[in-house]
Amino acid sequence: MMQPSMQEPSDLDESPPPLPPRPKKLPPVGSISGIGLPTRATTAVSVTDFQTPAQGNAIRNSNTGSESIAPANELDESMSVRSTVVTVEPAMDAESLLGEVLEKDTLAWRTLGPMPAEEDIEIFPSDAEFDDNFDREFDELDDMTSDGLNEQAVVDQWKSKLKQYFILSRAGKPVWSRHGNDQLVTSYIGVILTLISFYEDVSDSLRGFTSGSTRFVVLTKGQLYLVATSSLGESDQQLRGQLEALYMQILSTLTLPVMERMFKVRASTDLRRPLQGTEKLLSALADGFTRGSPSTLLNALECLKMRKSHRQLINNAFLKTKSDQLLYGLIVAGGRLVSVVRPRKHSLHPGDLHLIFNMLYEAGGIKAGEGENWIPLCLPGFNNTGYVYMYVSFLSLDPAAEQARQRLAPMENLEEVAVILISATKESFFDMQQMKTDLVEHMSKNGSYNILKNCVKRRRLSCSDIVPGSPLKHFLYKSKTNVQFAMPSFDPLFADEISKRRLLTLYSQLQASIHSRPAPPKVHHTSSSTYTALAWNTQLFELYAIAPANTSRIELSQAANKVVQYIRREEERVFIIGGAVF
Amino acid sequence: MADASQGSAPKPSSSVKLVLLGEAAVGKSSLVMRFVNNDFQENKEPTIGAAFLTQKCPLPTRTIKFEIWDTAGQERFASLAPMYYRNASAALVVYDITKPSSLTKAQHWVAELQRQASPGIVIALVGNKLDLATPSTSPEGADEAAEDENDDDEADARKVPTKTAKAYADEDGLLFFETSAKTGENVAEVFTAIANAIPETQLKGTRGSAAARAQEESRVNLSAGRDTMGAKEGCAC
Numbered sequence: 001m002m003q004p005s006m007q008e009p010s011d012l013d014e015s016p017p018p019l020p021p022r023p024k025k026l027p028p029v030g031s032i033s034g035i036g037l038p039t040r041a042t043t044a045v046s047v048t049d050f051q052t053p054a055q056g057n058a059i060r061n062s063n064t065g066s067e068s069i070a071p072a073n074e075l076d077e078s079m080s081v082r083s084t085v086v087t088v089e090p091a092m093d094a095e096s097l098l099g100e101v102l103e104k105d106t107l108a109w110r111t112l113g114p115m116p117a118e119e120d121i122e123i124f125p126s127d128a129e130f131d132d133n134f135d136r137e138f139d140e141l142d143d144m145t146s147d148g149l150n151e152q153a154v155v156d157q158w159k160s161k162l163k164q165y166f167i168l169s170r171a172g173k174p175v176w177s178r179h180g181n182d183q184l185v186t187s188y189i190g191v192i193l194t195l196i197s198f199y200e201d202v203s204d205s206l207r208g209f210t211s212g213s214t215r216f217v218v219l220t221k222g223q224l225y226l227v228a229t230s231s232l233g234e235s236d237q238q239l240r241g242q243l244e245a246l247y248m249q250i251l252s253t254l255t256l257p258v259m260e261r262m263f264k265v266r267a268s269t270d271l272r273r274p275l276q277g278t279e280k281l282l283s284a285l286a287d288g289f290t291r292g293s294p295s296t297l298l299n300a301l302e303c304l305k306m307r308k309s310h311r312q313l314i315n316n317a318f319l320k321t322k323s324d325q326l327l328y329g330l331i332v333a334g335g336r337l338v339s340v341v342r343p344r345k346h347s348l349h350p351g352d353l354h355l356i357f358n359m360l361y362e363a364g365g366i367k368a369g370e371g372e373n374w375i376p377l378c379l380p381g382f383n384n385t386g387y388v389y390m391y392v393s394f395l396s397l398d399p400a401a402e403q404a405r406q407r408l409a410p411m412e413n414l415e416e417v418a419v420i421l422i423s424a425t426k427e428s429f430f431d432m433q434q435m436k437t438d439l440v441e442h443m444s445k446n447g448s449y450n451i452l453k454n455c456v457k458r459r460r461l462s463c464s465d466i467v468p469g470s471p472l473k474h475f476l477y478k479s480k481t482n483v484q485f486a487m488p489s490f491d492p493l494f495a496d497e498i499s500k501r502r503l504l505t506l507y508s509q510l511q512a513s514i515h516s517r518p519a520p521p522k523v524h525h526t527s528s529s530t531y532t533a534l535a536w537n538t539q540l541f542e543l544y545a546i547a548p549a550n551t552s553r554i555e556l557s558q559a560a561n562k563v564v565q566y567i568r569r570e571e572e573r574v575f576i577i578g579g580a581v582f
Numbered sequence: 583m584a585d586a587s588q589g590s591a592p593k594p595s596s597s598v599k600l601v602l603l604g605e606a607a608v609g610k611s612s613l614v615m616r617f618v619n620n621d622f623q624e625n626k627e628p629t630i631g632a633a634f635l636t637q638k639c640p641l642p643t644r645t646i647k648f649e650i651w652d653t654a655g656q657e658r659f660a661s662l663a664p665m666y667y668r669n670a671s672a673a674l675v676v677y678d679i680t681k682p683s684s685l686t687k688a689q690h691w692v693a694e695l696q697r698q699a700s701p702g703i704v705i706a707l708v709g710n711k712l713d714l715a716t717p718s719t720s721p722e723g724a725d726e727a728a729e730d731e732n733d734d735d736e737a738d739a740r741k742v743p744t745k746t747a748k749a750y751a752d753e754d755g756l757l758f759f760e761t762s763a764k765t766g767e768n769v770a771e772v773f774t775a776i777a778n779a780i781p782e783t784q785l786k787g788t789r790g791s792a793a794a795r796a797q798e799e800s801r802v803n804l805s806a807g808r809d810t811m812g813a814k815e816g817c818a819c
Contacts, residue, residue, distance in 0.1 A: 185754075235678075253658070254658075273657065275604060276606065277628035277654065277656045359630065364627045365629065365630050366630065370615070371618075371634050371635035371650075371652070372633050373632070373633050374631050375630050375631030375632070376631055390631075426665065429634070433634070504614075580654075
């Protein structure tokens with residue numbers, strides 16, 4: 001039925017798309033029940049686990065555990081500790097057992113009655129306490145009254161936050177924190193500092209610890225300590241990635257040498273003053289992480305889906321109108337990349353782009369209808385020692401909305417299209433402005449302006465459009481070579497903030513599991529009473545997919561294969577390969 | 583967005599470069615928003631870098647097209663300011679009437695402009711957030727009305743008496759207004775006054791037409807532009 005390519009990830013590794021057909025030498029496990037999944041090699045444990053959801057609602061809560069399995073052919077490579085452990089179990093028994101049970105189960109499920117309507121499917125059971133906390137996560141704390149009578153209430157509010165971020169200097173000066181004013185935060189910062197210095201005194205560094213259900217992670221960068229606390233179950237590595245992004249935002253404002261000089265002159269420098277006005281950028285980044293950001297989780301970018309030839313038209317317009325002063329040129333639609341023009345030797349760092357997108361689309365400092373902007377900033381991934389200058393202009397794709405959008409709130413900026421032209425010369429604003437005018441003119445002439453307009457209007461494809469007939473409800477696909485990811489719309493199941501957060505929490509657990517050290521599994525299955533999910537890691541891509549609990553593993557992996565096929569087919573539409581180079 | 587003149591009638595039109603300077607959070611962007619879009623936003627996010635906007639201002643005999651540089655007020659952007667004011671024919675130096683330190687900062691800006699900007703630059707000192715002062719101070723009309731000082735009034739957030747700022751402005755030959763970007767009070771007046779204060783001679787030859795734009799661009803290129811501009815200013819004075 002389909003390519004069981006999941007069995008041979010290492011085979012895919014060498015060959016860039018389009019991929020060659022699967023080598024014949026592989027063991028023929030391609031029967032329906034064996035689709036791509038190393039099911040035959042799984043264990044008795046996993047089988048039991050797997051059957052449970054199929055046996056009805058009785059013991060739903062008992063099988064929330066997850067386990068990982070490794071593709072059979074990797075046994076020889078002794079790839080992962082986990083896979084070895086798991087496959088110690090008698091494989092043969094499991095195999096036959098699994099094969100039979102599977103057929104029955106899926107049949108049984110089909111006959112159980114009509115499938116619930118899309119809206120009725122509940123992937124994540126609601127958890128009133130979490131929902132409540134998450135609802136209030138982004139609320140500002142009450143002001144402490146002068147008599148201090150509400151102190152306890154404010155502290156409680158503060159403590160109920162699921163995520164906290166603190167940045168402080170080695171000298172113990174607060175630099176920034178997401179929640180709470182100095183008065184509130186100072187004593188906690190003192191505690192953190194004491195803990196950190198305790199370890200430093202013995203030439204060790206404190207990287208993280210757990211208190212209750214909250215994980216604390218510390219990142220040390222020069223004279224700065226960055227601390228994240230999370231009750232969302234993110235891994236240390238993920239939290240550290242978020243702290244890295246906050247650190248990059250600080251560098252983006254100050255540059256590394258400037259910051260180092262400040263601390264050299266005075267170790268007790270108060271960084272809040274030079275960072276004044278960027279608090280919102282940091283908070284917007286942090287809140288993005290708390291809401292759940294596939295982009296940060298995967299450290300990759302998303303592109304606006306578009307025909308290759310259409311993107312080529314835009315790229316051509318870029319190249320034709322390129323100013324001599326131009327370093328990078330980008331067109332971005334609501335945080336999705338449309339086109340890039342760049343020098344041959346340089347590529348853009350996803351972290352840098354994330355900072356730019358955050359500034360444009362989340363922080364609300366720059367808005368459509370408020371003119372053109374000229375922004376000095378440091379792109380730390382590109383060069384953390386100096387500034388580049390960024391010209392930003394939002395395109396008025398819809399003249400009728402032109403008037404109305406003056407009142408746009410930051411979040412409504414989301415689908416706006418921005419032309420971003422980055423130059424190394426601070427006085428080239430008018431060159432960039434001219435280039436933008438030329439670019440828009442050129443795009444109107446070659447038709448790509450209208451094409452872009454239509455692509456932006458089109459909604460993200462839903463999962464059922466991409467893999468019709470499959471039980472899949474959502475997926476993330478990251479192309480490692482392109483450092484880009486693709487995903488379907490969060491609608492309808494994960495459209496609201498809480499469901500989206502739950503989905504991203506699941507994704508982050510999956511992501512952590514296939515990146516766990518020392519020997520990460522290639523494929524990881526997990527299931528609960530309401531969903532079943534898969535993470536699949538090859539050298540070419542990472543894929544995360546989720547389906548309702550009644551989906552068999554086989555169906556899930558079939559669907560996963562379909563996603564991979566879809567991406568392979570549409571690769572040059574969903575991703576930008578190379579971009580325009582000069 | 584920055585589209586040039588869309589053939590606005592037979593009246594001659596000319597471009598005026600204007601820069602806004604002043605401490606962070608005094609309301610520079612809000613003033614521009616009110617002038618350009620007749621709009622106001624509470625709790626606006628701080629400007630990052632600078633924003634470039636254009637707006638026409640019709641006068642009886644001609645149309646002035648303002649090319650406005652709205653700069654960020656944070657200290658770290660101060661070093662970039664010369665780039666924006668060097669070729670400007672007008673500057674709006676803004677302070678917050680509820681914050682005395684912002685007037686001090688404004689005075690620094692005025693001094694810097696007088697020292698380093700084009701000699702003929704028209705400078706307007708603008709005290710913003712008039713809506714926070716008790717209405718009795720100056721319900722309308724900026725300059726004179728505020729003689730009666732409400733400083734002792736507890737409810738009044740005003741900390742900079744009109745008199746003080748006005749005296750300073752007069753001394754330095756600046757236009758002076760108190761405005762509220764929130765209510766729109768006096769905002770258009772500031773820009774009209776500036777437009778009127780720009781000597782006609784200085785406007786000759788600068789047209790918003792596409793052809794002239796190219797010329798302007800080279801003028802804006804600061805390294806090259808300084809001398810040209812200086813010459814121009816010379817004849818303007």
